Amino acid sequence: MTDAPDPVTVGAPLPANPGPMPSRPPRSQWRDVWDQFKSHKGALWGGIIFLAIVLLVFLGPIFWTYDPTFIDIRSRNQGMSWQHPFGTDQLGRDTFARMMAGGRTSVSVGIAAMLLALFLGSFVGVVAGFFRRLDSPLMRLTDLFLALPLLPLLLVMMLLFREPLNAAFGPERGIFILIVCAIGITSWMPTARIVRGDVLALKEREFVLAARSIGTTNNRLILRHILPNVMSPIMVSATLGIANAIITESSLSFLGLGFPPDFPTWGRLLFDATDYLQQYPERVIWPGVAISLTVLSVNYLGDGLRDALDPRIRGR
Numbered sequence: 001m002t003d004a005p006d007p008v009t010v011g012a013p014l015p016a017n018p019g020p021m022p023s024r025p026p027r028s029q030w031r032d033v034w035d036q037f038k039s040h041k042g043a044l045w046g047g048i049i050f051l052a053i054v055l056l057v058f059l060g061p062i063f064w065t066y067d068p069t070f071i072d073i074r075s076r077n078q079g080m081s082w083q084h085p086f087g088t089d090q091l092g093r094d095t096f097a098r099m100m101a102g103g104r105t106s107v108s109v110g111i112a113a114m115l116l117a118l119f120l121g122s123f124v125g126v127v128a129g130f131f132r133r134l135d136s137p138l139m140r141l142t143d144l145f146l147a148l149p150l151l152p153l154l155l156v157m158m159l160l161f162r163e164p165l166n167a168a169f170g171p172e173r174g175i176f177i178l179i180v181c182a183i184g185i186t187s188w189m190p191t192a193r194i195v196r197g198d199v200l201a202l203k204e205r206e207f208v209l210a211a212r213s214i215g216t217t218n219n220r221l222i223l224r225h226i227l228p229n230v231m232s233p234i235m236v237s238a239t240l241g242i243a244n245a246i247i248t249e250s251s252l253s254f255l256g257l258g259f260p261p262d263f264p265t266w267g268r269l270l271f272d273a274t275d276y277l278q279q280y281p282e283r284v285i286w287p288g289v290a291i292s293l294t295v296l297s298v299n300y301l302g303d304g305l306r307d308a309l310d311p312r313i314r315g316r
Contacts (some may be wrong), residue, residue: 020153034061035310043304046297055292057103068095068264077280086286090276095269099286102264107242107294109179109265114241116184117248121191122234126222128192128197139196142189150186154248157182158257179252183245191237198230232309239302250291266291 038044072092079087086095128138158178165174202208208225216225246266252258253267261268266287273283 005314007073033299033308036192037304040307042300043307046300046304049293050301053103053290053297054107056263057107060100061097063183064100065098066094066249068093068097068101069262070094075137075235080282087280087282089182089272089283093301095286096270098264099266099290102266102269102287103290104250105176105265106246106267107265109176109183110242110245112248113183113187113237113245116180117188117245118191118234118238119188120184121188121237122195122227122230122305124188125190125195126199126230128227129196130203130218130222135196138192142192145186146189148186148250151251153186154182154252155255155257157185171260172263175263179249179258183248187241187244187248191234191241194233194237195230198233199226202226202229232306235309236302236306239298239305243302246291246298251309 070093072088074092075084076090078090078092081087084094084096086099089098089160091096100272109161124138124142126134128142138268161178162175165178168174169177203226208221211221211225249258249265250267250270253265255273256271259265261270269287270284270291273280273287276283
């Protein structure tokens with residue numbers, strides 16, 4: 001004998017389908033990148049320090065109104081004080097104002113040279129990786145530039161093109177263009193190799209083959225499908241390129257082949273301070289610390305961007 005059905009449930013309507021459980025909205029890729037970047041303490045502090053240096057050298061003259069080229073013989077060779085936090089040089093010029101002016105020049109050269117090297121390296125890398133016939137000659141050209149000694153090549157370029165560019169654009173603008181072009185032309189090769197390797201891998205991926213099968217032109221393939229997927233190594237190369245350009249410019253200025261003496265840069269301040277190293281060692285410390293701190297912060301920033309933009313490191 002079977003049990004009677006429960007009188008409470010007889011004829012009761014079936015419960016409505018509650019549907020799928022609510023889920024959290026998907027996280028965006030840039031949110032993952034930012035979370036990974038924040039977890040890299042060195043990169044986070046490197047970005048903060050580099051941003052602070054950029055703001056100081058470009059916005060500092062608004063609040064610190066000393067003219068970096070003003071000569072006051074009565075105030076020469078003064079030590080640190082409230083009026084001159086970094087002291088004065090042998091001509092009475094305010095060292096703190098000259099440090100900010102030199103920072104503007106060095107950072108501007110670093111960014112401009114990085115952009116030029118990035119453009120040349122990305123162009124050569126994309127063309128070499130995408131077009132098989134051009135791969136070998138472009139890579140042999142890259143190997144040729146890598147085999148050339150960097151510093152002697154820069155010295156030759158400075159000696160050959162300094163006077164024509166100074167006559168065409170003026171002393172300050174001409175030497176700025178020359179240094180930017182010299183550094184950019186001699187530092188694009190690592191970017192070209194990195195971009196070429198990524199393009200070789202990307203052009204065999206399914207989405208590129210699918211786009212090619214529907215008749216997409218090569219220019220559209222490169223601009224819409226290849227370049228956006230190689231931006232990660234390009235951005236990392238950009239940060240490291242700024243540091244290399246600042247060091248190269250400082251080396252040229254330290255050798256006396258960079259900007260003229262009345263145009264301050266961090267390298268030029270180091271060069272001018274060598275004659276007074278025994279009496280006033282702090283004159284070497286300030287530009288040296290500025291160069292080291294800038295380069296170190298940019299390198300940490302590049303390491304953090306590399307880890308944040310690499311999906312394999314993010315674990316996705």
